[in-house]
Amino acid sequence: MRQMQLTKPGGLNNLKLVDVEPPRVKADEILIKVVASSLNYHDLMVALGQIPTEDRRVLLGDASGEVVETGSDVSRWQVGDKVMSACFPRWIEGRPTKALMSFIGDHEDGYATEYIALPETAVTRMPGNWSLVEAATLPCACLTAWRALVDEGDLKAGESVLVQGSGGVSVFALQLAKSMGAHVVATSSSDEKLERLRDLGADELINYRSTPEWGREVLARTGKAGVDHVIEVGGGGTFSQSVTAASFGGHIALIGVLSGPSASDIVLPRIFMKQVRTSGIAMANHQSQNAMVDYLEKSDLRPVISDTFDLADLAKAFQHQKDNKHFGKISITMS
Helix, strand or coil: EEEECCCCCCCHHHHHECCCCHHHCCEEEEEEEEEEEEHHHHHHHHHHCCCCCCCCCECCCCCCCEEEECCCCCCCCCCEEEECCCCCCCCCCCCHHHHHHEEECCCCCCCECCCEEEEEHHHEEECCCHHHHHHCCCCHHHHHHHHHHCCCCCCCCCEEEEEEEEEEHHHHHHHHHHHCEEEEEEEEECCCHHHHHCCCCCCEECCCCCCCHHHHHHHHHCCCCCEEEEEECCCCCCHHHHHHEEEEEEEEEEECCCCCCCCCCCCHHHHHHHHCEEEEECCCHHHHHHHHHHHHHHHCCCCCEEEEHHHHHHHHHHHHHCCCCCEEEHHHHHH
16 A cells, blocks of 8 residues: 655655555554545644654544454444544543643654554544545644634634634634634735635635734724634734734634744733633544534535645645645545
């Protein structure tokens, strides 16, 4: 079978497509024929060597596929079942602990492979009315947006949400927020992408390149009230503006570091004087993922996939992602 491995010290030129034997299942494992994956920023950082990992690591944390073999002790799944990955295979429920935070495609081998053997508890069901390619976009990006808005944000109809950019998390957050009756403010450096965000339902559009003090602009657009929820994917370069944009008693979900891992311009009193609540978000547990699946099966929401690459072209796909040429998700097909 085909498998893409990353050799040390990382870098797109160190991605190697190899031919290996399919794994054999243990008693508590299932063998999954991987159909599709999708790229996330975390995958890119691992591929570039910015998140160090072991030599010959198999990348990618997202996937969907079909169970083709089960171990003798497996009771949860049957051959033919369609499943999707969980970024933290062992975080089933409850609060996170360090022992549960082993990330697949980083701390352990991921889904850049045609077959993978995993414990039966390491995956979840996928939406029954979604295709396998569609479902492969969910485990990281959509689940992160779900946890930010639902689990941590307790989003209510009529509240306001700010999304940054047009990557996978932001687009899913926009779609989920609109499906729940929220008012959405979207930012981007591209007027073309802003129009595409409008087509997805964004109510207010702000080009942060032409309006660098976009936090003040959000206040102006909301009658100085600010937004109830901020999906903060920028990190160090945007967090101060997010604090400005947030309402009194608002919620900022800290998700990404696209503009840097630290910020030097944060005025801490602004956070507690506005009673702003912040949540660090890195995906969620399986219980939350199953709740998301239940919701998606009852909605007409579908992922936005702008580009599709074969596993053999994974380096090209990562370069496309690095160049910010995508909108929403980049799909990787295995067969």
